[in-house]
Amino acid sequence: MIFEHEIPNGSRLYFGKTAKRKRELEYKVSQILFDENFEEIVTPNFSYGQHQSIEDKKKLITLSDESNNEVALRADSTLDVVRIITKRLGRTTSHKKWFYIQPVFSYPSHEDYQIGCEWIDHDSITDIINLTAQILTKLEIQPVLQISNINIPKLVCKELDLDIGLFKNGEIAQLFELNIDWLNALIKVKNIVDLQEALKLVPNSIKVELEKLQSTVDQVDYSNIVIAPLYHGSMKYYDDVYYRVISDNLTLCKGGSYKSEGMNSLGFALYSDNLLKVLED
Numbered sequence: 001m002i003f004e005h006e007i008p009n010g011s012r013l014y015f016g017k018t019a020k021r022k023r024e025l026e027y028k029v030s031q032i033l034f035d036e037n038f039e040e041i042v043t044p045n046f047s048y049g050q051h052q053s054i055e056d057k058k059k060l061i062t063l064s065d066e067s068n069n070e071v072a073l074r075a076d077s078t079l080d081v082v083r084i085i086t087k088r089l090g091r092t093t094s095h096k097k098w099f100y101i102q103p104v105f106s107y108p109s110h111e112d113y114q115i116g117c118e119w120i121d122h123d124s125i126t127d128i129i130n131l132t133a134q135i136l137t138k139l140e141i142q143p144v145l146q147i148s149n150i151n152i153p154k155l156v157c158k159e160l161d162l163d164i165g166l167f168k169n170g171e172i173a174q175l176f177e178l179n180i181d182w183l184n185a186l187i188k189v190k191n192i193v194d195l196q197e198a199l200k201l202v203p204n205s206i207k208v209e210l211e212k213l214q215s216t217v218d219q220v221d222y223s224n225i226v227i228a229p230l231y232h233g234s235m236k237y238y239d240d241v242y243y244r245v246i247s248d249n250l251t252l253c254k255g256g257s258y259k260s261e262g263m264n265s266l267g268f269a270l271y272s273d274n275l276l277k278v279l280e281d
Contacts, residue, residue, distance in 0.1 A: 010110030012103070012273065021276055022113070025139075026101050029115045029270065032135055038097040038117055043080050045105075046071050059106040073105040078267050079237060081118045082260040096120040116269035125241045125257050126219040128266040132245065132253060133222035135270070141278055142224050143247035147217055148231040150238055150256075151209040156183065156230065159203055167232035175230075189229050192217055198229070216241050243268075250274040 007013055014022050030040070048071060061073040074080065077100055085098060099117035106112075119128055129147070136142065153167040160183070166174055175187055182201035189195050195214050202210060213229055233242065235254060242256025252275050255268025 008109035010108070012111050012113065018276070021279070022272060025272060025275060025279070026115060028139070029135055030099065030101065032138060033099045033117055036097070036131060038099045039095055041081060041085070041098045041100050042102055043074065043077060043084060043100065045074050047074050047080050048072075049079060049083065061105055061107050074102075075104050075106050076235075077102065077104065077114065077116055077269065078118060078258070079260055081267075082120055082263075082265055085118075085120060086261045086263075096122065113272035114269040115272055116267060118265060118267040120265045121263045122266055123257065123264040125266060126216055128255055128268060129216070129220050129243055130222075132243070132255060132268055133220065136222070136245065139275070139279065141247075143245050143252055143278065144224055144226050145220070145222050145243060145245055146226045146228050146231065147213065147220070147241065147243045148228045148233070149209050149213045149241050150232065151240060152186075152206060152213070152229045153232045155206045155209060156186070159205055164232065167230055168234075170232075186229050189227050191225075191227060195227055195229070213241060247274075247278050250277060252278060 048069065060075055063071055065071050081098055081100060085093070085095075097117070097119050099115070101113070101115050103111045103113045117128075117131075122128075129145070133145065136145075153164065156162065157164050157167070160178070160180070165171075172187060175183060182198070182203065185194075185198040185201050189198050192214065195210065195217070199207060199210055199214070210229060213227065217225060217227055233244065233254065235242070235256070237258040237260065238256040239259060240257040243254070244251055245253035251271060253268055253270045255266070257264060257266055259265070
């Protein structure tokens with residue numbers, strides 16, 4: 001039995017002090033982004049292209065429009081922002097730096113508020129990571145910033161003829177069982193010293209991407225960094241160096257480099273609800 005006052009499992013309700021804290025967080029981060037010359041955009045809740053963003057299509061909440069085309073509630077903002085700016089608004093603006101404050105939705109009734117930004121037609125990944133670090137510093141928190149490169153697990157799979165599912169599912173024990181020195185060294189990488197040692201052992205086919213990861217970390221101004229060269233995240237479009245911010249079991253942010261509409265772009269999304277929990281603690 002469902003009572004009138006109940007809300008669907010996974011949906012959000014903010015009131016009183018919680019609503020005030022959420023608004024203060026959004027204001028503080030938006031002011032940082034305005035200062036960095038980002039402009040705000042609010043995209044439609046409904047989208048035609050969400051399947052291009054989400055790897056697990058079962059998470060999409062879908063319906064049909066009046067012409068029987070599949071429409072999904074927004075499950076991710078990144079590619080929609082780029083498409084709308086470049087395709088729909090291209091004649092009215094040439095601005096490349098945009099941010100949004102809005103929820104995303106996943107099946108069956110889950111919603112998460114995000115504060116995100118997209119830096120269109122820009123390829124310096126350290127710029128967006130350092131912007132994230134700047135926001136964390138101004139919020140007076142210092143969670144773990146994990147930096148990875150999606151190309152490394154892909155190249156390891158090619159080199160050893162492995163299933164990429166081992167990395168997607170984090171099945172590290174099976175990788176150790178292969179008993180390959182250079183692979184074991186990669187698994188153990190956590191900091192820049194570990195990374196330099198792994199570089200001495202890995203095959204040449206992997207060195208370039210590992211060196212790219214090292215160069216990125218060297219340029220990031222943040223003290224609590226963990227390097228995870230074999231991490232494989234769930235976002236479908238990140239295709240190079242990418243990162244996440246974590247505190248205990250909470251993911252506070254995900255970001256990285258991706259290609260859309262023929263351009264390389266950068267972006268991140270801060271997860272408001274998880275950030276509020278950390279700030280409260």
